[in-house]
Amino acid sequence: MLKGRKEKLSKKICADEISYYLDILKEPIVDYDCAILCKKSNKNIPYCCKSNNAVPLLYKTEYEYLRTLGDLWLEWIPKNKDDRELLDYARDDQIFAECKGIKYCVREQRSITCRVFPLEPYIDLRGVFVALTFMESFLQEDKNTGTKCPLALHKEDIRQEFIDTHFLFWQNILLRLPDEYRIYKHASASIRKFNKNNNTEPIVFFPSWNKNIKSMHGYLNG
Ligand code: SF4
Numbered sequence: 001m002l003k004g005r006k007e008k009l010s011k012k013i014c015a016d017e018i019s020y021y022l023d024i025l026k027e028p029i030v031d032y033d034c035a036i037l038c039k040k041s042n043k044n045i046p047y048c049c050k051s052n053n054a055v056p057l058l059y060k061t062e063y064e065y066l067r068t069l070g071d072l073w074l075e076w077i078p079k080n081k082d083d084r085e086l087l088d089y090a091r092d093d094q095i096f097a098e099c100k101g102i103k104y105c106v107r108e109q110r111s112i113t114c115r116v117f118p119l120e121p122y123i124d125l126r127g128v129f130v131a132l133t134f135m136e137s138f139l140q141e142d143k144n145t146g147t148k149c150p151l152a153l154h155k156e157d158i159r160q161e162f163i164d165t166h167f168l169f170w171q172n173i174l175l176r177l178p179d180e181y182r183i184y185k186h187a188s189a190s191i192r193k194f195n196k197n198n199n200t201e202p203i204v205f206f207p208s209w210n211k212n213i214k215s216m217h218g219y220l221n222g
């Protein structure tokens, strides 16, 4: 910062940043509609598009921005005690929201959560963001449908263009919002614990520029 310059910096994500992020997050995850993998066992609705399975958490600015594009999104209203407890997970700059349903989905109005699902940042043992990984909770079984997100069984189908652009998005977010960095550092440690207990390796997706850098591979597990 320049000497004598004391302007107050806003931590809040602005509407133009949201627009920029949504633009980065346009790449399809696979070359086909992955809903064919999960909707049959889920009453013909993609597993990740049912708020019973996953309630999207939006930045408040993102919610306001999407509401300027159309009426797809509404504030999510908790229906029971468990739902109300979920509200505690939203920070002051976030809001739980739900869309009107798959019938009304407009590709350009999908939230950041819709676009990044089911991958999130993987922070290695050193605390360095090196790759993307599956959200741990969506690798588990669902007691009603048997499967949550089955893409984990088709990981070779995930497009490198998706990984590269999403890595850049997360790099921005993790620098911009220290809370998000802490959340994913904790989540990655939990993945490592699971792998240690099960004698397995974490599933990670490197951006193309990290693939051949040895140090990016050396601290994934431990
Ligand atoms: S991301 Fe996973 S849960 Fe969502 S539609 Fe694709 S396969 Fe189904």
Ligand code: SF4
Pocket (backbone or CB within 6 Å): 048, 049, 050, 072, 099, 100, 101, 102, 103, 105, 106, 109, 110, 111, 114
């Ligand atoms: S906006 Fe579209 S992609 Fe997102 S949850 Fe709703 S139906 Fe699914």
